[in-house]
Amino acid sequence: MHTITSSVFRTEIMTVPGGTETIVRGGRDLFALLPQALHGVRRIGVLGWGPQGRAQALNLRDSLAGTDVTVSVGLRPGSASAADARKNGFTEENGTLGDWLDVAGTSDLVILLIADAALAANHEQIFAALAPGATIGLSHGFLLGHLTSIGSDFPAGHPVIAVCPKGMGDSVRRLYQQGETINGAGINASIAVHADPDGHGTDRALAWSIALGSPYTFATTLRSEYLSDIVGERAILLGAVHGLVEALYRHFRIGGDDAVTAYQRSTESVTGPIARTISDSGLAAVRAATGDEDAFDRAYAAAYQPARDLVAEIYDEVADGTELRSVILAEQRLATRPMTAISGSPMWRAGTEAHARREAAPAVVDPLTAGLFVATMTAQADEFAARGHAWSEIVNESIIEAVDSLLPYMHARDVAYMVDNCSRTARLGTRRWGPRFQAAYEQLALPLADEPAADGLIKEFLANPVHEALAAAAVLRPSVDISVS
């Protein structure tokens, strides 16, 4: 699962803790190889125009400009997204915008980027519309999880490949655009070749990934991607961040801070300086940046085990299918009970004021906040390692996606906005698990954070192989501006 063999692109060996992985470095200099690597794919159809569909359609079209490969967008009849697609040059007139089933039926590579619930409800008619031998493209493993849960499978005879950018659609587009001046800028991606009847699946996936602007591409399986993706968003990417800032905001308020200060020490600290420090210099650098290593150590030691236990619980439920079952039950309830937004609480109103004060009083790395956050991030990485994930998948899903994509986005909007506006599957998962993290911090970690740190945990943290793996991944990407305006 961790090796890549390509007849078109040069592979590289990346040294990771305990071994090596094969990866492919991206870059605009490789765009000329894309048509060859696509092995006969001349029409790419992107179904859906959500953040990911929009970003991928635009990046693919830009990267393939001047070749004989066309990119079209397929939308459901009456889709509200059609106007924005047209504004971006995908039009009926030039033949690059059409009904989703028409586009599915006339494309050689059909990339399924509609919402999970729509995919669950409509995959059969999409499969039925495919041309013989057309490649099915996915950007995360949800559909595999769904098909497994209903005892179904992908249709025989079709290649099934996945390219999974480790970042939000917004970042996939924004960092790709930086690639015009910084070669190799973009969001890393994993590839998985799930069905490969003609033997060209890997090259096609690599071409798609490089066309999206991935600084480097690593290999996984659809199952492994599904597990790490769904667990990651429920833990460090969204659920744990939300739970953490809800717990810490109240903790600082009870400790005497005014609302804006409490918001700065919790939310702003995580989405701003902590994320930037990790992006620039890695996890251990946060400890030094606190200016109070003892306080960091106590917080880290108090939070590590509760966070690890929760990540393990989420992992079990995702692997078992229980989590997906919950999402489907929730989708059914949404027909009569609309989902409520969480952004109405006083904490998020304080956020507006904190944002306004950024220039005058920028947030710093709070040692308590940093210890809890880094402990949770490390706990997720450790749990993924214990479950056998490749290091590239571990550091991209647990760290790089957080600090280079989601946290900068939350810093620009806020955490509540992110939770209220992410994908339905992610939103439902965040609402399930965020409160569990909050309770774990409040009931287990914070009461312990005043006590001396268990020495072993800090030694283990400083010697954790995750630092080496993260450094190896950092070498492969150029320095980018992660900030979101």
Place this chain on the structure above:
Amino acid sequence: MHTITSSVFRTEIMTVPGGTETIVRGGRDLFALLPQALHGVRRIGVLGWGPQGRAQALNLRDSLAGTDVTVSVGLRPGSASAADARKNGFTEENGTLGDWLDVAGTSDLVILLIADAALAANHEQIFAALAPGATIGLSHGFLLGHLTSIGSDFPAGHPVIAVCPKGMGDSVRRLYQQGETINGAGINASIAVHADPDGHGTDRALAWSIALGSPYTFATTLRSEYLSDIVGERAILLGAVHGLVEALYRHFRIGGDDAVTAYQRSTESVTGPIARTISDSGLAAVRAATGDEDAFDRAYAAAYQPARDLVAEIYDEVADGTELRSVILAEQRLATRPMTAISGSPMWRAGTEAHARREAAPAVVDPLTAGLFVATMTAQADEFAARGHAWSEIVNESIIEAVDSLLPYMHARDVAYMVDNCSRTARLGTRRWGPRFQAAYEQLALPLADEPAADGLIKEFLANPVHEALAAAAVLRPSVDISVS
């Protein structure tokens, strides 16, 4: 499902909203009928000596004293409970204490009161040990849920009956003892006749229920009992209470209260005066007791829908089997990751001080706390009604069990002690759902509780049929002292 036909006991018609239910009133005057109603059951074996096993074995033995029906206790080899059983007169010497499989094999009615996990792991060997035609007795529907989830069933040829006291073992014993002076004191119970090969299941279940001291017995099915029991403990009985007091304690602290005051306004208010008011006078009486109906109304209106949505979510997950699957996954993790206690936070330390101050400064009915709590209790009752449960089951599982059994126990210990020491299934469920209720109160209800109440919700509350159903149930039980020392 809501009618009872008995050849021994007099049934009564109870008027409930929209119809009637058949019930059987208890009382010590009926004990003389027990041997006849047991139809050939002469040896009752109680497996397990947890709170429920202990209470039921003692009550059954006391009620059947002087008859030819014997009660024995069966324990696993090396059980730590043997000493307490012997101290209470169940001994090897007098033939009323033995190995669980021996007792199972020599009893005419085998009451399974071992822990859920032990039942899941060992039900096959217990079934294999049963004498031909022996009756299987249950006190909640967990085993049916487990057997369904593994595609199994109860063994053929055995009557399967359930008597499900709507209270903790501690209350089942304590209120029964009050029955020595107050005829009819005890904990209400439901009965379910799941398999009835000889046609005497109902009479045997009624005899067992009356022997436990149930003021009144109502009919349900094992499935309906399972659903309401598991949902109830995850919602108003435990999960919602824990989530509510965690949310309110922090809310009052942030509002400026010292720790003890915040604890009094949240935890003490719920477990003390609010529970007592409902037990004595019903739900609507709480509104008057606040002295600030407007504040109560605002809190009620803010919390009702979020609480209702959560109860619906829990119900879906329990009905679907998802919740039970989570419990089984959690049990597997406990082999390597012990469950942590939640009682270490500053809130519970404030509780100790609040308990000490009770005489000098008793807690009052806080209007915000009361509005949130009563809204949640009403939401559970409404959701159960919408799902077709009988009114006796609704009010016993949603209200009477809470105010007459669990809340008084929490008032004597505290909520954290209760959560850390209840049954494993309940404890796991509370840890899953308590934080969800906390988040719903914090993120959805409390931000709205300052705004004028939606008029319709309060009118619906005041006209809610649950008040009539609760009043009908109240008529059937004598007034008891619910306090726990």
